[in-house]
Amino acid sequence: MTVMNMIQAINSAHDVMMARDDTVIAMGEDVGFFGGVFRATEHLQKKYGSNRCFDTPISENGIIGTAIGMAAYGLKPVAEIQFADYIYPAFDQLVSEAARMRYRTAGEWNLSLTVRSPYGGGIFGGQTHSQSPESLFAHVAGLKTVIPSNPYDAKGLLIAAIEDPDPVLFFEPKRIYNGPFDGFFDRPVTPWAKHPKAEVPEGHYTVPLGKAAVVREGEAVTVIAYGTMVHVVLATIEAEGIDAEVIDLRTILPIDMDTIEESVKKTGRCVVVHEATRTGGFGGELSALVQERCFYHLEAPVERATGFDTPYPHSLEWAYFPGPIRIGTAIKKALEV
Amino acid sequence: MTSDIERPNRPALSLHVPEPNARPGDEIDFSHIVIPAAGSVRKPDVSASPAETHELVYSLVRVLDDDGNAVGMWDPRLDPDQLRRIYRDMVVVRIFDDRMYRAQRQGKTSFYMKSTGEEAVAVAAAHALDREDMTFPTYRQQGILVARGYPLRDMMCQVYSNRADPLKGRQLPIMYSSRDYGFFTISGNLATQYPQAVGWAMASAIRGDSRIASAYIGDGSTAEGDFHAAVTFAGVYRAPVILNIVNNQWAISSFSGIAGGDLTTFAARAVGYGIAGLRVDGNDPLAVFAATRWAADRARLNLGPTLIEMFTYRVEGHSTSDDPSAYRPKNAGAAWPLGDPIARLKQHLVVLGEWDDAREADLLETVEAEVRAAQREAEKQGTLVTSSIEFPQDVTTMFEDVFEQMPWHLREQQAQMVAELEAKRK
Numbered sequence: 001m002t003v004m005n006m007i008q009a010i011n012s013a014h015d016v017m018m019a020r021d022d023t024v025i026a027m028g029e030d031v032g033f034f035g036g037v038f039r040a041t042e043h044l045q046k047k048y049g050s051n052r053c054f055d056t057p058i059s060e061n062g063i064i065g066t067a068i069g070m071a072a073y074g075l076k077p078v079a080e081i082q083f084a085d086y087i088y089p090a091f092d093q094l095v096s097e098a099a100r101m102r103y104r105t106a107g108e109w110n111l112s113l114t115v116r117s118p119y120g121g122g123i124f125g126g127q128t129h130s131q132s133p134e135s136l137f138a139h140v141a142g143l144k145t146v147i148p149s150n151p152y153d154a155k156g157l158l159i160a161a162i163e164d165p166d167p168v169l170f171f172e173p174k175r176i177y178n179g180p181f182d183g184f185f186d187r188p189v190t191p192w193a194k195h196p197k198a199e200v201p202e203g204h205y206t207v208p209l210g211k212a213a214v215v216r217e218g219e220a221v222t223v224i225a226y227g228t229m230v231h232v233v234l235a236t237i238e239a240e241g242i243d244a245e246v247i248d249l250r251t252i253l254p255i256d257m258d259t260i261e262e263s264v265k266k267t268g269r270c271v272v273v274h275e276a277t278r279t280g281g282f283g284g285e286l287s288a289l290v291q292e293r294c295f296y297h298l299e300a301p302v303e304r305a306t307g308f309d310t311p312y313p314h315s316l317e318w319a320y321f322p323g324p325i326r327i328g329t330a331i332k333k334a335l336e337v
Numbered sequence: 338m339t340s341d342i343e344r345p346n347r348p349a350l351s352l353h354v355p356e357p358n359a360r361p362g363d364e365i366d367f368s369h370i371v372i373p374a375a376g377s378v379r380k381p382d383v384s385a386s387p388a389e390t391h392e393l394v395y396s397l398v399r400v401l402d403d404d405g406n407a408v409g410m411w412d413p414r415l416d417p418d419q420l421r422r423i424y425r426d427m428v429v430v431r432i433f434d435d436r437m438y439r440a441q442r443q444g445k446t447s448f449y450m451k452s453t454g455e456e457a458v459a460v461a462a463a464h465a466l467d468r469e470d471m472t473f474p475t476y477r478q479q480g481i482l483v484a485r486g487y488p489l490r491d492m493m494c495q496v497y498s499n500r501a502d503p504l505k506g507r508q509l510p511i512m513y514s515s516r517d518y519g520f521f522t523i524s525g526n527l528a529t530q531y532p533q534a535v536g537w538a539m540a541s542a543i544r545g546d547s548r549i550a551s552a553y554i555g556d557g558s559t560a561e562g563d564f565h566a567a568v569t570f571a572g573v574y575r576a577p578v579i580l581n582i583v584n585n586q587w588a589i590s591s592f593s594g595i596a597g598g599d600l601t602t603f604a605a606r607a608v609g610y611g612i613a614g615l616r617v618d619g620n621d622p623l624a625v626f627a628a629t630r631w632a633a634d635r636a637r638l639n640l641g642p643t644l645i646e647m648f649t650y651r652v653e654g655h656s657t658s659d660d661p662s663a664y665r666p667k668n669a670g671a672a673w674p675l676g677d678p679i680a681r682l683k684q685h686l687v688v689l690g691e692w693d694d695a696r697e698a699d700l701l702e703t704v705e706a707e708v709r710a711a712q713r714e715a716e717k718q719g720t721l722v723t724s725s726i727e728f729p730q731d732v733t734t735m736f737e738d739v740f741e742q743m744p745w746h747l748r749e750q751q752a753q754m755v756a757e758l759e760a761k762r763k
Contacts, residue, residue, distance in 0.1 A: 025543065051543045057573060062532050062566030069536025069550075072521065073471075075543065089562065096526040097533070103738045105514045105522045106505045110741065142739050165741045210744065254744035 004200040005192040006177045009151035010040045010116070013158035014078060016204050018048050021076065024162060026053040028063060028080030028116075037082060038118055038177060064090035064115065068098055071111035076162055084119035084171055085131045098167040099142030113167040114158070119147070120228055120275050121312055122175035122185075122321060130312040132227075132276035137169050138253045138285070144168045144209055145252040149230040150180065150197035153250060156207030164209060173227035173275075183232030183323040212256035214263065218245040221269040221334050224260060224286055226250060229273045229322065236324040242331055244271075252282055260286070261293050268299040269334045273327055278306040300337035305330035355594030361662060365672045372674060375402035375621075376409025383634045387613040387641075394604035394614040397648060400623035405684035413465075413627040417691040423464050423484075423622055424682045424692075425700060427456040430480045431679060432701075432708050433489060437496050440712070441510075441657045445720035446496050448510045452477045454620065454652035454670055457678035458583050459553075460484045461622040465629035466551055473521040473534035473552040476511050477583065485518045489708060493715035500729045501718035510721075528554055528561035531580070535571045538578035538636075549577040549636040551629070556603055557588025560596045568644065572612045575641035579632045582606075582644065583619065585651035590664040604646035612642050619649030620675040622682045650675070726758055 004012060017024045026041050032055035035042030045053040056063050060081055067077040081087045087094075094115070102110045121130035137145045146161055146168055148154035154172065161168035175181045179191045192198035215230060220242055225233045226249040237244040245263050249256065264270045270290050272283040287302040305327040313320050359366045378396045381389050400411050407414075415423075434451040441449040452459065459480025463472070472481050482492060491503055495513055498506040504514060514522035521537075524530055534552030541548050554564060559582055571578050582603045586593050593599075607614025613635060617628040625647065632643035652670030654661045661669075686692030719729045736743060736751040743751075 057566075057569050059566040059569060061563055062570050065529065065532025065563055065566060066536030066539060066570050069473075069533035069538070070540040070543075071536075072533065073537045073540035073544075075540045092526060093529060093532070093563075097524060097529050101522065102741070104504065104508055104512070104524075105516075106503060106507065107738045108503075108514055108516045109522060144740070254740075254746065257745065 001199045002202055003193050003198050004151045004155070005179070005198065006148070006151050006154050006172065007038055007040055009155040009200050010158055010172065011042055012200065012202065013155045013162070014041060014044055015047070017159055017162045018044060018052060020204065023074060024076045024078065025070070026078045026080070027056050027067065029056055029058055029082045031055060031080050036080060038174065040116070041080065060086055060088075060090040061093055064093040064098065067113055067115070068093060068101070068111060071113040072101070072109050076112045076114070078114045078116060078162060081115060081117040083129050084117040084133055085128045087117055087133065094137070094143065094167070095140050099140050102166065103142060110165050111167050112165050114161045114170055115167070116158070116170045116172060118174040119171035120173040120175055121317060122181055122228060124314065124317055126314040127311040132274065132307070134171055134252050135276060135280060135282040138282055142167070144254065145171065146209060146250065147171045147173065147227040147252060148250060149173070149176065149227055149248050150195065151192055151200050152197040153207050153213070155200055156205050157209065157250065159204060160206040160209050163206065168209070171227070175228045176231065180231040181228055182235030183321070184235060185318050185323070207250070210251045210254040210256055212250055212259040213248045214245060214259065215248045216244065216246040218243040219267060220244055221271060221331055222247060222260070222263040222267045223271045223273060223331065224249060225273040226252065227275065229275055232323060233273055233327055236327045237331065239324060240328050240331070242335070244331060255286070255289070257289060257293065260290065264290055264294040265297045268297050270294070270298070271303045271305060271330050271334050273305045273322060273330070275307050275322060277309045278304060279309050281306055300334045303330040303334045355592070355599050357592040357594065357665065359666050361664065361666060363666055365666045365669050367672060367674045370674055373397050373399065375399040376411070378409070378411065380410035380631070383631060384638065384640060385613070387607070387611055390613040390615060391608050394602055394607055394616050394646070397616050397618050398624045398628055399618040399621050400627060401621045401681050401685055405681070405688040407623055407685060411624060411627040413623055413630060415623070415626065417686070417689060419464065420682065420686055420691065423461050423626070424679070424686060425704070426460045426480065426484045427622070427679045427682065428700060429483050429489070429704050429708070430456045430460060432704050433479070433483065433492070436708055436712055437493065438657065440496070440720070445716070446498065446510050447721055447723070448657055449496065450476050450511050450656045451653045452479060454673065454677060455583065455585055455649050456480050457622040457625045458581070458619045458647045458649055461625040462551065462581070462629040465626045466633055467548070469519065469548050470633070471519045471521060471537055471548065471550045473530040473537070473550060474523060475527070475530070475553045475555055475583070476523055478553050479511065479513070482513060482515065482518060482520055485520070487515055487518045487520070489711035490714045493712055494718055497715060497718070497720045498729065499715065499719035499721070501715070502729070505734050506730045527558035528563035531563050531567035532570060535567045535576050535578050538576040539570070539574050542574070542577055547637065549579070549633060551579040551581065553581045553583055555588060556582060556584040556586065556593045556598055557591060557596045559603060559606065568606065568610045568612065571642035572610045575639065577636035577639070578642045579629065579636065580642055580644045582646045583649060584646050585649050587651045587655070587661070587665070589655045589659060602646060604644065607644040610644070612644055614644045616646045616648060618675055619647035620673070620678045620681065622678050623685070648675070726761055732758060
């Protein structure tokens with residue numbers, strides 16, 4: 001076991017897989033010699049050569065389009081989109097091509113393709129370095145979407161994604177790359193070193209896709225979150241003294257409904273939290289599923305605490321970000337009924 | 338909307354919207370097409386620098402002259418047996434297209450697309466590639482499958498979306514896919530296959546393989562961003578790929594000028610990207626073969642991609658859903674000054690003394706019978722069902738292959754669908 005931050009864990013997942021399987025390659029803007037703008041692919045080009053870790057032109061449709069061709073050949077590309085905000089030029093390749101390759105060829109071609117992308121806000125990145133577009137991909141038949149919340153899960157989920165025979169979108173909440181940010185922006189940030197999930201095995205292991213984790217057991221209310229929001233939720237309930245059960249979804253699609261149902265049927269209350277904009281967000285899907293499956297166990301309407309339906313503002317970030325006040329208010333509302 | 342600010346002495350701006358030189362009712366006019374004499378274009382050495390090819394992008398590689406002789410440096414000097422195989426495959430494609438077009442008109446399927454006049458672009462190119470090379474076609478290169486010996490019956494089963502459809506009824510007719518025959522799955526989203534072909538070729542290079550990729554795109558969809566991405570990546574990584582632009586002059590109803598075809602040649606795109614480029618008479622099977630082989634040889638020598646404009650003409654409508662008489666003069670295809678690829682190769686074979694009327698009659702009879710027999714076999718497996726829930730496929734397969742493992746939400750929806758159909762049957 002070694003203490004790793006998220007970046008080191010993600011780098012280690014690449015390293016482990018590139019050493020084990022010479023069909024695994026890493027590609028993207030600045031990922032080669034420099035090792036990526038967040039350094040997630042640092043040292044890989046030196047270790048595995050420029051044929052297996054290389055820079056690409058600034059062309060997201062080109063990155064994903066060529067990665068699809070490589071996966072069709074039989075490689076397992078791990079393609080980095082430098083910021084999730086830049087993924088839209090590749091949307092057609094992901095939605096119309098990657099997602100449907102297995103289906104439209106009746107299983108003749110499958111794509112073992114991983115698309116990594118730093119995502120989410122809290123870093124004063126403005127509207128082009130802060131977005132959380134997961135629901136756009138969760139809506140597409142044939143794509144899996146994964147969002148880790150800690151170094152241990154990040155490495156295990158990324159290895160599982162690389163080994164998965166289908167395309168996986170792997171969104172990395174960049175606000176927690178270096179520490180489990182809890183939403184209290186006016187308090188000092190704790191590094192990962194003090195967090196139990198920063199203990200990461202150096203070798204190969206997986207965290208299964210499609211399995212949520214109950215990160216805190218509780219009786220009063222179920223709070224479903226993922227990514228950065230897991231830490232914000234935990235800090236919020238601690239500050240408010242609420243005995244909430246907190247589920248870290250980890251994989252957005254396929255959804256682990258068993259874990260959610262079991263928890264909501266126990267607590268009778270549910271709050272869904274995400275950083276992404278509210279309308280049409282993934283919280284709507286979660287809320288609908290909980291309502292459909294747990295209606296007779298619910299004591300109160302399912303609440304949502306999310307980003308607002310505006311573009312991500314720069315200077316007003318802490319008014320936009322779903323922090324402890326918004327989340328605390330939603331939880332208390334779910335408890336009041 | 339006018340501005341209050343005075344801007345004297347400035348002419349009013351006007352927008353240029355390109356128009357073809359003939360619309361329905363006009364005389365067909367191909368006088369603007371510049372046709373260099375066959376054999377007049379030099380052939381660079383296979384190891385030439387890209388720049389040494391760049392004057393060729395404004396010319397036209399042609400081998401067959403008007404009298405059916407193969408002339409000049411680009412003559413691939415194929416033996417008569419190979420010429421006859423190319424000829425036969427093109428004839429198969431045309432007869433196949435005619436029968437499937439009629440099958441669509443008879444209501445046996447929803448949709449069809451012919452490749453009339455463009456058979457050489459697919460067939461002769463496939464003959465110039467290795468069988469193991471991967472092709473990334475558009476919907477008008479069915480000739481590649483034919484040239485590689487894919488069973489006609491299986492193509493028809495796909496067109497009919499029937500019980501034996503290899504793609505289980507999931508794809509629109511003619512959107513074939515065959516990994517074993519080096520024919521990448523066709524997408525209806527145009528240009529997406531172009532960067533994929535480059536990626537496949539990059540992978541082949543990464544693995545030290547010797548196979549190359551050959552990609553196809555239409556003149557119209559060169560306007561897509563994927564075209565730019567693909568050619569950029571191909572050039573940057575010197576990918577072993579042939580980038581064919583099939584300029585058949587028409588993107589449904591939009592003439593090639595709407596894609597920038599009036600401004601320069603499509604082959605000239607190669608100049609800006611610094612890769613090798615050729616402009617080829619796509620209705621000359623020998624020129625198509627020679628250019629493809631030249632580009633393939635370069636790719637195999639790690640000399641990188643070649644962009645080839647296959648200059649041809651879409652003789653028929655875009656698809657069975659299209660009526661070209663609504664936007665261009667009738668019978669424009671018959672007036673195309675570069676002729677018909679099948680007629681031209683036949684003329685060449687006759688000139689060589691390798692073909693005659695008896696052999697032609699025999700071939701047509703054999704191929705007609707072969708296509709008819711394939712159609713009979715295909716129709717035994719059913720044709721498209723559009724007004725019944727007695728589907729050709731096991732309906733539960735609808736939920737397979739979304740992922741390798743079916744997640745719970747798809748299992749639930751599958752059960753829901755089965756229940757719906759049971760309710761309907763009651």
